[in-house]
Amino acid sequence: MSSKSCSPSGAINTPNLAYLRAIHHWGCLRWLAGWQDGCEKDNMEPQEDVIVDIPKDRVKFFGGTGKMLLPSPATVAALIKKIPKRKLITTNLLCKELTDQFKVRGTCPVTTQKALQTIAHGSSKNIAYWRVINTNGGLIARFPGGAAGQAVLLVEEGFTIDTKGKVAKVKNFRESLVRFD
Numbered sequence: 068m069s070s071k072s073c074s075p076s077g078a079i080n081t082p083n084l085a086y087l088r089a090i091h092h093w094g095c096l097r098w099l100a101g102w103q104d105g106c107e108k109d110n111m112e113p114q115e116d117v118i119v120d121i122p123k124d125r126v127k128f129f130g131g132t133g134k135m136l137l138p139s140p141a142t143v144a145a146l147i148k149k150i151p152k153r154k155l156i157t158t159n160l161l162c163k164e165l166t167d168q169f170k171v172r173g174t175c176p177v178t179t180q181k182a183l184q185t186i187a188h189g190s191s192k193n194i195a196y197w198r199v200i201n202t203n204g205g206l207i208a209r210f211p212g213g214a215a216g217q218a219v220l221l222v223e224e225g226f227t228i229d230t231k232g233k234v235a236k237v238k239n240f241r242e243s244l245v246r247f248d
Contacts, residue, residue, distance in 0.1 A: 116142050118171060133172030138165050140189075143182040150198045152224055154245040155237060158183070159202045164247055184209055197221055204240035 117137040121129050129135065146164060150156055156164075161183075162174040187196040187210045197220040201207060206214035206221075206228070214235050218228045227238040237243070 115139050116169070118169065121172060129173040131172060136165055136169045136171045136174040137178040138174060138182055140182040140185040143179060144186050144194050147186065147194050147196060147199065149247070150195060150245050152195075153226075153243060155198050155200055155226075155240055155243045156245050157200055157202045157204075157240075158207075160244065161199060183207075187211055195220075198224075200237055200240060201234075203234075204236040204238075205234040206236065 116139050118134050119137060121131075121133055121135045125135070126132055142165065143161070146161065146168075147156075158176065158179065162176055162179050165174040165179070166172070183196065183199060186194050196210065197217045199207065206217045208214045210217045212219070218235055221237060222228060226240075226243070229236045229238045
């Protein structure tokens with residue numbers, strides 16, 4: 068990993084982000100400008116939280132124009148740390164909570180997933196990333212050890228995994244969803 072920072076330079080949370088443009092292309096967030104030399108292509112998530120205008124091609128997805136959060140791994144990790152044992156959060160609820168926290172119209176699900184992957188692959192067991200599941204209760208195959216690795220960690224916490232369907236899911240997961248007040 069490069070020792071150089073991959074953060075855009077200058078102020079982050081400003082309406083005029085001339086040095087930074089985020090667009091969605093084939094479902095992937097691509098940074099087009101403003102990154103310093105030495106950044107690795109696979110490490111493109113922001114190192115700081117970035118608030119940008121919702122791209123025109125994503126207005127329908129977010130239900131209108133406005134601002135969108137591109138969360139950093141540190142912000143996503145801080146929210147995951149608030150999830151107690153025997154509680155879960157879905158990826159959609161994670162984005163919704165970040166949206167409410169930052170008072171924006173939406174949170175980029177692609178950047179959130181990338182931050183989640185960074186956390187999962189960078190932490191031992193310091194951050195309970197395995198408590199994040201897909202919206203339908205399904206396990207996340209891109210976590211270390213795949214869905215089976217996540218299943219082991221969830222079973223250790225007392226959850227039951229249903230493996231009858233195409234995708235392994237947490238049984239009765241809705242009963243265990245965390246509620247932030």
